[in-house]
Amino acid sequence: MAVRLWNYLMGYVIIKIEGLSLEKFINLMVSKGIYIWDIDRINYTTLIAKVxxxxxxxLPSVVARVKCRVTILKKAGYPFFIYRLKKRKMLSVGVFVAFFIVYLLSSFIWTIEITGLERLNQKEVLYHLERLGLKEGTWKRGIKIDDIESNMIINVDDISWVGIEIKGTKAMVDIVEIVEPPEVLDKSIPCDIVAKKDGIIENIYALEGRELVDKGDTVKKGQVLITGIISGNDRVLRYVHSIGEVKARTWYEGKAQVSLNQRQTVRTGEVVERKYIKLGSKTLFLKNPDIPFKKYQKEVKIDSDLDLKEFFKLQVVTEYYHEILDKERRLSMEEAKKEAxxxxxxxxxxxxxxxxxxxxKNASYSMINEEKLEAVVTVEVIEDIGETRVIDTRKEEMDIDQPDG
Known part of the structure; x- marks a missing residue:
């Protein structure tokens, strides 16, 4: 019992010795004063022992003289226990410190992403955001989103709405600019309302001018729908700026072709997972198995993303490699029609x-050849088809002055 306790306190190694001269190997160890015990002979060429x-x-000097191979099976005893404990302790401390740093840094805004800008300058928007307390390096808990949103609308003339959302270390700022009113003709200028495309009239009303078509009428592009020429019984013309709305049924057409013989990629269900930490340009693999598949689809999932721009960028990434196979398949006519x-x-x-x-909406189908089906889908919508067109008053007056017949 005392010997075993001593061996544990001093530490020992469980080894496997393989070779044809095991007895010679053991005798040579003893002659060199190497303490060996618990010898267990597995077979003629293999034994396991503690040293x-x-x-x-x-042992290297013994191995050099006798052609045997020595393999460490286990390191045991107090010295190795203390070493592993210290190593794990340092690792635990290191992991804790790393996560604390990541948590601390993730409490700040490091990226500001602005969307919705068309006329406004991004630098100008960033300037106003910074003045209101939102900039890179800002502590997230100190950001008053509601105040910033309302003050941006007040301080920047061309903004009608601002939405701010914090995602991780990124501030996403969505901006809606004030829509400039479309250019309209001076209401003193006489004009007609004409059709800007073909359609069937669904509804028409004129606030100024005279309606020339009724609901259900088919009209062509360029046809006058509401005229600004008003004539009395005395043949005296009066010109107005036509105002009104004309809703009509219009159509849009889409086409697509589908091959009946298709090569499809299917997943077999086999998947291999890789996991790593990416710090700047450095990559530390936590799990890095070989990919045994000839063909695969790669799917990347970012579990954690910390972008500190000029400092560093840290990501925890998992990659999934799905084994795939290519299969030939002929679609049925119903399947081909549905896809087309x-x-x-x-x-x-x-x-x-x-x-x-x-x-x-409706569709028509036709076979292009033995392998291809074409679908033509026509969709019907109701839209305003009216647009203003200036009246050439001189031409109209000349026309009315011409004698009949």
């Missing part, structure tokens, strides 16, 4: 002016 730390340091419909509808929607609602 003191001091004795293990003398969705693509063509997407293309049609891209043509529609913002803010308009689709009231109807």
């Amino acid at each position: 003191s730390i001091k004795g293990f340091k003398k 419909w969705e693509l063509a509808l997407k293309n049609a929607r891209a043509l529609i002016p913002q803010g308009l609602e689709i009231v109807d």
Whole structure:
């Protein structure tokens, strides 16, 4: 018992010795004063034993003389226990300090991202934000978002709305600028309202001028809808600046082609995960296995992102490598129509002016060849198709002066 306690206090190594001259190896160890115990012979060429730390340091001279291979299976005893404890303690302290620094630095704003600018200058906006207490390096808890938002609207003439959101160390500032009113004709200038595109009249009313079309009428681009020429029974013309609104049903068309034979990429379900810390240009892998797949899809997830710009940038990143296979597949006609419909509808929607609602849609299909199906999707919307056009009063007066027949 005392010997085992002594061995534990002094420390020892459990080793595996492999070779054809095991007895010679043991005898040579003993002759050199190397203390060895708990010898366990596994087979003719392998044995396992324990040796003191001091004795293990003398083994290279024995190995050099006898062709045997020595492998460390385990380091045991008090010295190794203390070493691991110190190492873990320092690691724990280091991790704690690192996380404390990250937490401390993440309490400040290090990036300001501004969106929505068209006419305003970004430097001017940053200047006003800084004056109100929002700049890079600002402590997050000291930022009064509501006050900054309201004061930005008051202090900057061209801003109608400001929204500020704090995400991590980034301040996201969304700005809506005041919309300049469209240029309009002087109301003293006579004008008609004409159709800017083909359509079917859904609703028309004139505040000034005379309506020339009714609901349900089909009109062509350029056709006069509300005229600013008012004539009396005495054939005397009066010109006004037409004011009104003309809503009409209009159409937008989108096309798309789909191949019936498709090569599809599918995931097998096998996935390998890599995890690392990226500090500036340095990368420290926490998990870095080999990727055994011939083909794969890479998916990157940033678990933590701390951007301190001129100081450093720290990210904790996980990469997922999904094994994929390519498969040939022929779509059924219903599947091809569904896919072509969705693509063509997407293309049609891209043509529609913002803010308009689709009231109807239909599609037609045709085979381009044995392998391709084409879909044509037509969507119907209701929109204002009126635009003003100046009346040439001299021409109108000349026309009315011409005798009939």
